[in-house]
Amino acid sequence: MSTIKSNKLQPGMILASDVVAFNGRTLISRGVIIQEKHLSILKKWGIAELDIYDSDETDTKKSINIENERELFSIPEYVPDTILSSTVEKCSQSFKLNNLSDPLTREFFRLAVGYSLKNHPDVKPFDVV
Amino acid sequence: MSFDLKELINDESRFFTLPELAMKINAIVNDPEGTFEDLAEVISSDVGLSVHLLKIVNSGLYNFHEPIETITHAISIVGMSQLRDLALGSIIINKFKGLPEESISMKSFWEHSIATGIASQTLAIYKQEINPERFYMAGLLHEIGRIVLCFKFHTEIEKIIQRCASETKSTHNIEREILGFDHCLVGEALLESWKLPKSQQEVVLYHHAPLESKEYRVEASIVHFGDIFAHILCLGNSGEHYTPPISIHAWNKLGIPIAMIPTILGRVEERYNDLISNYFY
Numbered sequence: 215m216s217t218i219k220s221n222k223l224q225p226g227m228i229l230a231s232d233v234v235a236f237n238g239r240t241l242i243s244r245g246v247i248i249q250e251k252h253l254s255i256l257k258k259w260g261i262a263e264l265d266i267y268d269s270d271e272t273d274t275k276k277s278i279n280i281e282n283e284r285e286l287f288s289i290p291e292y293v294p295d296t297i298l299s300s301t302v303e304k305c306s307q308s309f310k311l312n313n314l315s316d317p318l319t320r321e322f323f324r325l326a327v328g329y330s331l332k333n334h335p336d337v338k339p340f341d342v343v
Numbered sequence: 344m345s346f347d348l349k350e351l352i353n354d355e356s357r358f359f360t361l362p363e364l365a366m367k368i369n370a371i372v373n374d375p376e377g378t379f380e381d382l383a384e385v386i387s388s389d390v391g392l393s394v395h396l397l398k399i400v401n402s403g404l405y406n407f408h409e410p411i412e413t414i415t416h417a418i419s420i421v422g423m424s425q426l427r428d429l430a431l432g433s434i435i436i437n438k439f440k441g442l443p444e445e446s447i448s449m450k451s452f453w454e455h456s457i458a459t460g461i462a463s464q465t466l467a468i469y470k471q472e473i474n475p476e477r478f479y480m481a482g483l484l485h486e487i488g489r490i491v492l493c494f495k496f497h498t499e500i501e502k503i504i505q506r507c508a509s510e511t512k513s514t515h516n517i518e519r520e521i522l523g524f525d526h527c528l529v530g531e532a533l534l535e536s537w538k539l540p541k542s543q544q545e546v547v548l549y550h551h552a553p554l555e556s557k558e559y560r561v562e563a564s565i566v567h568f569g570d571i572f573a574h575i576l577c578l579g580n581s582g583e584h585y586t587p588p589i590s591i592h593a594w595n596k597l598g599i600p601i602a603m604i605p606t607i608l609g610r611v612e613e614r615y616n617d618l619i620s621n622y623f624y
Contacts (some may be wrong), residue, residue, distance in 0.1 A: 225601055225602065226601065250602050307585075308574075308585055308586045309585070309586050310511050310585055311511065311512070311513060311585045311586065311587065311588045312586060312588055312589055316589075316591055317601065318589065318591055318594055318601055319589050319591070321601050321604055322571065322575055322586075322589060322604070325575050325604065325605060325608060326574070326575045326577075326586070329575055329576050329577055329608070329612075330577060333577050341609070342605065342608070342609070343605055
């Protein structure tokens, strides 16, 4: 884990601890993969520093907070938990030759989960964003 | 095992030679004195092909406002080299239609290839490349070597597929271990024997390692990601068990922001769905 300035933060990095605002409100939880939208949240709330996982802490399963998967991958609420977690597992298998600590690869992984769910026979199609 | 790739391709079955129609089309486009009319005449001599090409140029892949009803009109709008690419693509897909499908489904192989072609072309548009259409053909043919391998090395292919899964490796690594060469090398040799442009040969050779290409790094990088995009979208299946290792340096070379990827993927999916309904004739 390391602490970095929020202007050095990039989409794809993973938070290693909750980001808490001055009033005690949790803005973004540990385990969230940073996306563009988070950067503006951090800016609005004037967050200067945060903790992220280092690239050698690569195992997604360890670093990603499972409860956050749905938000992480922008998956609609109606997708059942069981289908979501089996799809994440399937995609982790498919990405075995790739290093998920890299932000670009992580973004592709996130989208692969999104499109696998979208094409899943038991899931109503949705827009992957 | 060691093989002469040229002999492998040009065997007595002549299975991997390019059909005469494709040779003629190629020759006209490469001839500085070849005209629109010459090309239109050759293409129009094959009714199935003409109908198919008109379907494609009228599909969402191009989004032209008015319907295109003749091959001459199509050439005048999309250009000779682009129409050649579309024609050769269809001829090649049709040629390999009848292959035994034990180790690979031809339909999902071509679905993957078409998706890679569309994704490469779309990426080239976002990269603001000149003539982004040429990437369609390069993407379409990137895995063509695999067809030769499936046809020629039946038993070995089964072993290769099993070992990829059990040893967590890319197919081209296992192919090299077992055969002494991989589908990239075979693909390059095939495109060379078909007299397709050098840039396309290099793209086929280096699509797994784009930065190793000497002259066509950007082209190879674009098709490298076209292939990844097709995997992410789950479109078709080329017989590759895993999503290929993503080259981060190749992405940096393209200079497209990561934040653009979802938009580009959405666009590729849309164009693919438009085109695929017209494709297999």
